[in-house]
Amino acid sequence: MFWLLLGNTWCLGQNVFSVQWKKSEQAQYKSRVFQEIGSARLFADSIRNVWTENGFLQTEVGQQQRLDTLFIHIDSGPLFFWEELRMGEVPQKLWTRIGMSGKNYSEPYGWMEKVVREAENHGYPFAKIWLDSVKIEGESLSGVFVFEEGPLITWDSLVVSGDTKTQQRYLQQFSGILPGAVFSQSDLEKSIQRIKRSPYFSLASVPELNFQIKTAKPYFILKDRKINVFDGVIGLIPNQNEPNTLLLTGELNLDLYHLGGKGRDFSVHWQRLNIQSQSLEVSAKESFLFRSPLDLQLNFSLLKQDSSFVNRTFQIDFGYRISDSGYLKFFNRRQSGDLIGTSERTSPLPTSLDYRWNQYGIGSTWDWLDDPFFARRGAILTTEISLGNKRVIENTALPVELYQEIPRSSPQFQGMVNAEKHLFLKPFLGLYFRLNGAIMKNENLFLNEFYRLGGLRSIRGFNEKFFFADRYAFFSAEQRVFFGDNSFLMVFGDFGVLNNSYFSPKNDKPRSFGLGINLDTEGGLFSFVFGLGSSNMQPLSFSYSRIHFGYLARF
Template identity: 30%
Template structure:
């Protein structure tokens, strides 16, 4: 029950008017509870008798119950609803049981309107915060439902500004015919400030970090809205789980927030390393493999560290580094630093450095500003140096470039659960722009030199990206996920080593990792999930993509399709993922012998 509901006392407003009927109703409730003791395990049905059936028929209520106490609760809710509709003398005159059927005699009475409502002691600025003019509450004709709405707005303002026990009520009530003359007054009660956060449970997190993250500072005025937002923020953390709803403990003029947390195993490690004979250099070995390390909630302060290394071919390597520091210098923004290195056989080397500052607008929304510096270097073994004659027109695909860009991104997350999302949205959009410089190595081939002299070596480049996921609740243990991911690089002088890389487990399943190049792409995914444990599920999917690119001497477009099924199985030590997928594209037939098996085991700790 919210604090607003605790502060609204319809019976108190009209105590003198309905005292006798309420007394009769309470005696009936005692009878109900006595019968409940005698026939606890039986199911009950409810039948309401009233001469005003037309009014009753517009109300929604249950008619079958597990016990007689539930009958009583339903009758109470019906009276509250009638009060909201201005039937202020409504009451159940008699409640009795015949075997397992409850009979209730309802008297609805007249419908009253509130007129000549005076402002009383409520301040003008509070009236304005409720969305009304200062002079609104001067002999105004409003119905009771509007009074309830006004009451809610005033109480909401005060409970978010240090007065959680404020009461808004009618005073000096005069009942004439079907009209009520009254003043609207407010009793704010004790001024309450936030005190400390009381953190319990196995989830470990430092109080300073949590206070900054939840934006609940000691000695600030109490705010019920901040308490509600704190629950949503805590549920968004991947390494902690809220064991039970937040509890607010009031002591004198202080409010203590009791937070009970469980730890979630969200740090990850997986990897495999192989040692093979080096076929290119005799008497030497070749180290291959893949290592992926994610450390979450470092030092119990919410920091994150990600390291990834991959070497599946002798001349190709991938290295990723990412560090996230939340609440940097105890300010309300996070800082994120990334380094990405990609060496593609003997063709090129890409290095990308990125730094990003993020600010949490609301528990569901985040905005970020970033700067990005990318360099691409052509290695000596690239086809640029080997190209001769007409072949140079066809195979000039790589170039030395550097790009310094700036941009902004926006993120929205309304997923109901981090580990087991079954409804909600996840949306992230990003736009960036910067100056690109091409640095060709001229003089080695006249044909190559001619091509570079005919293009703009300094230009403006834009990058756009969008990711959208929507989860649909389809049953207690089932969900449907629809996802669209797209990106575009907008520049007239693009080369292969600048393009997006797609294909594999995290983009288009049914194809080799990084099988496709693209300057424009759109990947649509439909995935149905069947959960058989909290975080373990079977899934079937379809990935459909459109991608294209155009470089000075070559263009390409394709629409690959991948379908398949798999399982994600959580164990005490980690998560096992297995997916069987078949794909079709211009370069791959839809055949069993072309199917791909994506599998892996991620250790969590």
């Protein structure tokens, strides 16, 4: 009760100023409250400008202050309108671009701003326009537009400085500001937004623009982001299959970005899932290939599953930026699967077979995130679709009779969609949602070409690549409590639907929940997640709980 009464006293003791206004013929006041008298008076002064801009040129405003309230009485006067406006020296092409037509003279000052803006975006940053010979007859106005375009300005080569290895040629391609092109204010603003969203670097200060003899030279001061990643765990254990020898196990992740300051990326990811299983992924990317707007990316992956099969995938991508947020790619992917060991059998066919699949596809990425790595607001949508011909290769270790009912060649379809949404509710509270789905369609699908799910990057609470599925969809939701710029505690839930025709039952609905921490340090990013999941193959039990942890050393 004491603290409540004391707080109430403090609230009453605060200086609160109120602004109340009305037109002369109105009975009731409109009001607004301010915490200081300066803001209240600034708002009061802006009221006259609002009426004037709406055509009441003879508006009179009276003010009277009583204690902590400022009363404003408004006499708007007559409404003036433009009877005639002549284009004068304004080029016809500018009027056409801004969409002026007929005799709609309601917003001449808005037209003037559009004309100047249009001129700035087409090489004339020093363009000026004003109204001349203004005449007033009663409540009607007339006038003539006077326009001076100034000199034609073109872009000079930009200048890169700061703590960055970014090359001038790369930044010119990335920003879209090319020497010799006509100056455009909108292109400059777009380039600034692109740089702010770049995963490689950020702006260290506001860009500068230096006008010389009919040229404009932009100066960008950049600072490279710490995005290169190296982490791994290497172990040596006794090899049970070969006595007196050791087996290399563990995980290695190496991601190198923006090599040489030219947008070149290279990554290697190796993981030994268990004693007999391991995976390898290698990727390389070259931005703006031969100074063209195209990006080239090469990917290779290998998966060895126990003593069952080996999968290899080679992919080549050609990417193109269609807008500030949109990215389009065309790709060719070649997949192959080979059995490692087969036992003599007369029937049936094994669930995994040798195959070759050559596919062509198109993909897109729409990125509206506020940060490429630690987003708090925005969304990102990735889609991919491909079609190709799959060939079944007869394994010499299996009887030919087993292949009689299997078509040697058939078309196969594949599609994928990933969506993420970040919501920032309060300075310390955020929400994250993710929806992933994919489908693979063919008359004969084999287990060794199925999608692999499970683990830290998909459905948590299960081992890495625990599930096989020919189609799936899963939804993830996280509530995050931030205690730093990029550090937070989280509570999550994952819910999925999977289909595997080789298992019984075919449909599985895995679900998991848990909590974790994401800690951003000077040396890198540490994550620790505890997950508890259940499915047809794993009961809901603490004995099956999983701990996912990782550390990314950024440099």
